[in-house]
Each structure stands twice: as structure tokens, then as C-alpha cells.
Amino acid sequence: MAQVELKNVDKSFGQTKVIKDVHLSIEKGEFVVFVGPSGCGKSTLLRLIAGLENLSNGEIIIADRPVMDLPPSERGIAMVFQSYALYPHMSVFQNMAFSLSLQKFSKDEIRKRVEAAAKILQMEHLLDRRPAALSGGQRQRVAIGRAIVRNPEVFLFDEPLSNLDAALRHDTRVEIAKLHKQLDATTIYVTHDQVEAMTLADKIVVLRDGEVMQVGSPMDLFNLPDNEFVAGFLGSPKMNFFEGKLSKVTKNGSSGSFKGQGFEANGIRLTSREKNSDDHVRLGIRPQHLQIHEKGKLIGRVTLVEKLGTETVVELMTENGTPFRYAAAETPDIAVGDNLKFKFESSRAHLF
Secondary structure, eight states: OOSEEEEEEEEEETTEEEEEEEEEEEOTTOEEEEEOSTTSSHHHHHHHHHTSSOOSEEEEEETTEEOTTSOGGGTTEEEEOSSOOOOTTSOHHHHHHHHHHHTTOOHHHHHHHHHHHHHHTTOGGGTTSOGGGSOHHHHHHHHHHHHHTTOOSEEEEESTTTTSOHHHHHHHHHHHHHHHHHHTOEEEEEESOHHHHHHHOSEEEEEETTEEEEEEOHHHHHHSOSSHHHHHHSSSSOOEEEEEEEEEEOTTSSEEEEEETTEEEEEEEESOSOOOTTOEEEEEEOGGGOEEOTTOSEEEEEEEEEEOSSOEEEEEEOTTSOEEEEEESSOOOOOTTOEEEEEOOGGGOEEO
């Protein structure tokens, strides 16, 4: 049985529908990431699970219990917000212990839980400090510790790393991944950062305008996107798209041939099986999957070269003005104004 289930979940603010008929099952111990652009509804969906927003329609079940009529404190969840929301006049220990004090736990039990959480987060030496004496990363760990002491059924994270600088984001992301493995707790995590989603998740839920676009493992979504939105959202640099026509379709409708941009490519995966020859399509191919080749049929003029150390990203333009990118792990001898020819494996491309 799933640890968290969402059935026909809708949410409207007045006449505006922000969550649209969401169905989702989250298994016990899974790390699930809600990802999507700003305004797609991911934080609202998390707040519905937490009980901070009321459903317009549908069911939310946590640990086999319908929780629609339960307040947040009785849902078996603990939430970590983007803002740390620490009490400035309290010590770290008092901040972490506060919710347990409200639940009338004994002093011995409170101390035991707080010290155990502090040990997990390697912050035993910070328990007597106040938030003003902590760095941003340390404050975030206190907020996570405050959630851990409650021993919840489900952890909810709402963009917890947004206030941290790039280096600290990476370090804290690693800590959260280790923490999840250590606690083996069901975790739902909201982010707009696809790197966080790809590196943390067992399962990613991609949202757009309140609808679920695709659910799956990070590499399934990366390699087998269901639609152009998912393909373009996941991956850095973004996937290239080229306009053209579908020249042939296999009998089972699983693949076809692309004709456009001065070249033809055969045996390419079709994301929709309801396609016929001569339909307008877009060919998608990731920058990392292009290969420079003297007999390549895709031709582009270099407009920018970005040498990033770990990889080089080259911006190009086709003859008809379509921009695209090429990415290489090495540092090729390429200059602005060069004309390059590319080939690619059909198995790496997609037709949308």
C-alpha cells in the first residue's frame, strides 16, 4: 500500500484552477520530487498534502488514513520551508524542542530526541547558540532537525535550498540525500531546480499549469520524455528542437522518419502514436548527443563558444535561423563564425 496517495486532487482559488485532477502514489521510503517552472502548482500541491490549503475536490491518504479533514498537526507530516522560520530569541535546542513541548512530551524524551537529531545532522556543538549566530546552512539544518524530532510519517520540503549560495546548495543537497538514506523516510521535495530533482529523486513528478506532465525515475524522464515540455525542461543545456515533417511511420507507430532542416533521419522514436506521414513534427536531440562529423547533414554556424571547464557549450544557427547547441566534454578547437556539420544516432532522438 502506498504511503501517500492523491486521488482526483483539484484546487481552485476563485475561478482559477491551479491544481487539475492530480493522481499520484508515493511508496513508503521513496524520495519524490515535484519539479516545474514558477507558477506550475508544485508548492500548492505540497501545501494541500500538508493541510495548509483546503482541497477543492479529491482525496489525500497518508499511511492508509484519509486526511482531508485533519489539521496539519494530526497528519503525520513534518514540513521544512524555504524560509527557516526559527524563533530568534530561542536557542537551537529550544527551536528544535518547541513542537515536542507543545505536545507535552517529557523533558527526558525531548532531550533524547533533540540530541539524536543533532547527532544525525552533526550539530551537537550548536545546541546552545541562537539563530543569529548561525550561518545560512546551519539554520537550514536546524529547520531540518526540527522536522526530524517529530518522527513523522512523511517529510515535506518546500524549496529548502533557495536561500543558499551555489556551493552551500550543493553541500546541503548532499546532506539531505545522506539523511534520506539514513532515516529511510518517505520524502516529498519541491524545487524548480532540475539538478536538485535529478540528483535527489527516486521519482520525479513534472508539473505544468497544475497538471502532471510525467512521472518516473530521473533517467526515464531524461531518456524517454513523454512530451516536448518534459524533454525541454529536464537537461542542461536544454534539448534542441528542429521543425520538420514526418516522412514515414512504422506499422506499430512507435517510430518514424524526420525530414527538414536540409536532412532526413530515420527510425526515430515517436512520442505520440497518433501520427501520419506529412504531419508537422519537431525533432528533439540533446546537445550532448550531437557528434561533429565531416559527412553530417545538420549544419550550423557558430555564434558563441562557452568554455566551462568541465564541458564546452557551442551555440549555433542553421541556415534558416534555427538556434541549437552542441555540448562536448573536451575543449574542441572551435571559433565563432565556423561552419560545423553534425550527425547523431537515431536512437538518441525523439519526434514530438
